[in-house]
Amino acid sequence: xxxxxxxxxxxxxxxxxxxxxxxxxxxxxxxxxxxxxxxxxxxxxxxxxxxxxxxxxxxxxxxxxxxxxxxxxxxxxxxxxxxxxxxxxxxxxxxxxxxxxxxxxxxxxxxxxxxxxxxxxxxxxxxxxxxxxxxxxxxxxxxxxxxxxxxxxxxxxxxxxxxxxxxxxxxxxxxxxxxxxxxxxxxxxxxxxxxxxxxxxxxxxxxxxxxxxxxxxxx
Amino acid sequence: xxxxxxxxxxxxxxxxxxxxxxxxxxxxxxxxxxxxxxxxxxxxxxxxxxxxxxxxxxxxxxxxxxxxxxxxxxxxxxxxxxxxxxxxxxxxxxxxxxxxxxxxxxxxxxxxxxxxxxxxxxxxxxxxxxxxxxxxxxxxxxxxxxxxxxxxxxxxxxxxxxxxxxxxxxxxxxxxxxxxxxxxxxxxxxxxxxxxxxxxxxxxxxxxxxxxxxxxxxx
Numbered sequence: 320x321x322x323x324x325x326x327x328x329x330x331x332x333x334x335x336x337x338x339x340x341x342x343x344x345x346x347x348x349x350x351x352x353x354x355x356x357x358x359x360x361x362x363x364x365x366x367x368x369x370x371x372x373x374x375x376x377x378x379x380x381x382x383x384x385x386x387x388x389x390x391x392x393x394x395x396x397x398x399x400x401x402x403x404x405x406x407x408x409x410x411x412x413x414x415x416x417x418x419x420x421x422x423x424x425x426x427x428x429x430x431x432x433x434x435x436x437x438x439x440x441x442x443x444x445x446x447x448x449x450x451x452x453x454x455x456x457x458x459x460x461x462x463x464x465x466x467x468x469x470x471x472x473x474x475x476x477x478x479x480x481x482x483x484x485x486x487x488x489x490x491x492x493x494x495x496x497x498x499x500x501x502x503x504x505x506x507x508x509x510x511x512x513x514x515x516x517x518x519x520x521x522x523x524x525x526x527x528x529x530x531x532x533x534x535x536x537x538x
Numbered sequence: 539x540x541x542x543x544x545x546x547x548x549x550x551x552x553x554x555x556x557x558x559x560x561x562x563x564x565x566x567x568x569x570x571x572x573x574x575x576x577x578x579x580x581x582x583x584x585x586x587x588x589x590x591x592x593x594x595x596x597x598x599x600x601x602x603x604x605x606x607x608x609x610x611x612x613x614x615x616x617x618x619x620x621x622x623x624x625x626x627x628x629x630x631x632x633x634x635x636x637x638x639x640x641x642x643x644x645x646x647x648x649x650x651x652x653x654x655x656x657x658x659x660x661x662x663x664x665x666x667x668x669x670x671x672x673x674x675x676x677x678x679x680x681x682x683x684x685x686x687x688x689x690x691x692x693x694x695x696x697x698x699x700x701x702x703x704x705x706x707x708x709x710x711x712x713x714x715x716x717x718x719x720x721x722x723x724x725x726x727x728x729x730x731x732x733x734x735x736x737x738x739x740x741x742x743x744x745x746x747x748x749x750x751x752x753x754x755x756x757x
């Protein structure tokens with residue numbers, strides 16, 4: 320039966336383009352995540368998607384374009400999941416907590432997306448690494464806004480403006496690196512992961528915000 | 539005068555191989571860091587090193603091998619700088635502080651090394667990304683040992699064993715991401731950078747070690 324659906328041009332035509340593209344991208348993310356960019360074959364993607372190769376080329380382009388489309392879609396979904404997760408009317412620590420929960424929740428649910436976004440895109444490099452950099456910049460901007468607004472609430476806006484973006488870069492790097500570690504240690508739950516990072520980071524943010532500092536006890 | 543030195547095969551022969559290789563690698567790191575892997579030319583590396591192209595090929599191989607040699611040398615220097623910087627007989631927070639100071643001190647002094655190690659190697663991807671991964675694993679191992687020994691001192695060895703490697707991965711990611719941010723914000727000093735990260739991170743580590751935890755105030 321599946322064969323018939325796949326091979327029938329009439330049925331293929333009945334599906335709207337958006338649905339077709341989703342089928343192709345879902346299949347491509349699965350195949351890229353499993354085999355890596357270089358080893359993934361358009362034949363397998365076509366087979367998994369149930370969409371002919373000429374149709375894939377016509378809708379989303381050849382392999383390189385298809386991979387870029389995958390990265391952009393997954394990056395957009397990840398950012399949206401995190402942004403949706405953050406509740407703007409709760410205290411800053413809870414905002415960060417919800418953001419981290421959403422991030423690790425996304426990675427847990429869409430492990431293939433994260434593999435493509437992080438491991439595959441960085442391993443292949445070139446234009447793909449640029450796409451991941453763009454995602455990272457947006458994430459840093461999001462966290463930076465959170466730090467700066469937390470600082471402003473405490474009357475330390477200037478201090479938070481000065482170090483906020485750097486601290487946000489550090490936090491995003493920490494979250495990303497821990498998610499990467501998680502791919503090989505998936506016995507730990509996403510909630511535990513988020514609370515590790517929260518415990519590691521939050522008091523530090525709070526300190527910045529409270530104006531307390533750690534100082535070396537000797538030089 | 540320089541021209542004469544470069545062009546004279548007799549002078550070239552007088553230098554020991556190790557000295558030659560150092561000249562080549564110094565030049566290659568400078569050229570790769572400036573132009574990126576793809577745009578860097580062996581002609582320019584040969585010119586900057588004052589070593590003929592055939593001699594470069596014979597000593598260190600073609601462009602891809604040469605780039606791998608660069609990454610390995612710089613990774614080794616960076617790790618050694620950090621390991622040397624850590625004083626094993628001081629409290630764990632001071633060990634981490636010295637490690638971070640050494641890391642950012644290295645990045646400040648050898649900006650080209652860091653650019654090649656981080657930006658170039660990751661942008662090009664392929665086998666180079668694997669080399670950077672190997673460096674990251676060694677750094678995580680180093681920090682993990684520090685966290686676990688700090689936990690053991692406080693009688694919380696088991697807890698530190700459970701989360702130590704994940705926290706170390708987070709810290710290494712934070713340090714790396716902040717160093718990357720620093721490439722575009724080099725008006726901040728290396729000491730300030732290390733203290734930002736120390737403030738962000740240390741209380742979190744300490745908390746783990748003390749057994750205190752941050753908990754969400756609502757779900």
